[in-house]
Amino acid sequence: MTEGFRYLSRQDVIALGGTLAQAALDDVCDVVTLMRHHDAEMPAETHVSLTGQRGKAYALPARVGGRFNVAGVKWTAHRPDAQDNLPQAMALTLVSRADNGLPLGLVESGALTATRTAAVSALALRHAAPRTVQRVLLLGAGVQAMAHLDMLRQLFGNLLEVSWWDRRQRSLPVDSASLPWPLVNVENFQEALSRDIDAVITCTSAAEPLLEAEAMHPGRLVIQVGYHEVSFAAIRCASRVVVDLWGDFCETSAKSLFQMYRAGEFSRERVDADLGNLLLDGWRPAAGDSVYFSSFGLNVFDIALASRVLRLAAERDTGTLLPFFPESPHAPE
Structure with a gap:
């Protein structure tokens, strides 16, 4: 059985230091270096239109090596005509290990996006x-x-x-x-x-x-x-x-x-x-x-920051841990 799949809310992200400027700056600097050495990549985004409004939802993938060792995708819905008093942009980042593809977690990314920017x-x-x-x-x-x-x-x-x-x-x-x-x-x-x-x-x-x-x-x-x-x-x-x-x-x-x-x-x-x-x-x-x-805003940084807070969450056993691959009841002993 795997360790599990962890969900981090905005409150979790803040509690784990996701809005600390120096930590985010260190992440950005390391990712820039990894990109120079071809150990990080950011393919082109893709998007779909949201029904009934001018909004769009974007999928932004990236992979980051080095101390991060993750691949992920940031999913952002831009909602310019929403009338619900919620943020116009709502983002989630899904992160997997880059070496074996195992899913690590899902992170609410509004605070991370603002911090890395x-x-x-x-x-x-x-x-x-x-x-x-x-x-x-x-x-x-x-x-x-x-x-x-x-x-x-x-x-x-x-x-x-x-x-x-x-x-x-x-x-x-x-x-x-x-x-x-x-x-x-x-x-x-x-x-x-x-x-x-x-x-x-x-x-x-x-x-x-x-x-x-x-x-x-x-x-x-x-x-x-x-x-x-x-x-x-x-x-x-x-x-x-x-x-x-x-x-x-x-x-x-x-x-x-x-x-x-x-x-x-x-x-x-x-x-x-x-x-x-x-x-x-x-x-x-x-x-x-x-x-x-x-400043365009590079989603490769979002993936790196999300991986850092997920690692800290695992170390501190915080966030919401969900079983991803439960053991089969017929598995051999």
Whole structure:
């Protein structure tokens, strides 16, 4: 009989350290190295449309070797027209061992997805910013914005200031007194962009660009996490363009950069660096560069993070353990 198949809820994931920024960053760095050595892969996604609405459900497979030794698939339902007050994106990750295929577990992945996305932004802040990041402007107040705020709290305690803006003027559910730096709400982000901001992180669901060419200041890093927040003109004004990865998703993704590519206004050769170049090759921008970083979101990281929390769950005997291959009543003694 196998050990069993483990289900981890969102609460389980958080209790097991799934939202710890440094652990997620370590996972991301290890996976980037494994990808460079062809010990990790991320085939093209596939999707189906959801009935009666504009939504789609995506299957995103990946395999990761090394200390992870897993293969898995992330299943994400995007529900833009759902009227149930639940998240617009709902994700589960199924993980098996890579060496023998035995199923390990199923993990609720909303928190993991937000955490690994913020970890990639941390990597960009450390390695793709033209100058030392001291002041950050965060756009948005949803799940991704909160994950980025928490990442900044955990990994960038020496910042001078974090400003944030939300188009619906929602309040961030956070005690500003618990943060290591001032958190300043701005009503007009365009005015905030004219200040001495070192990095802008966009975490909105905007379908039309928010940032135009004037957002690309020398010495500034713009990290696009959300949908279509950065105009083609702004990307064109960036002196350096960095991506987490350039892959087949450029043909279908709604991210600003890939829309620009399909419109014939951006060439793959214009990309200056990806995560591998940042981590393994030492690529850095010049102090006077304006850098645009497009974060597509790589599901290979989701598989790695899910495997880590599943391993911890097995060690601590937490989560919900289900028998997967029960012993046959006719099995020989």
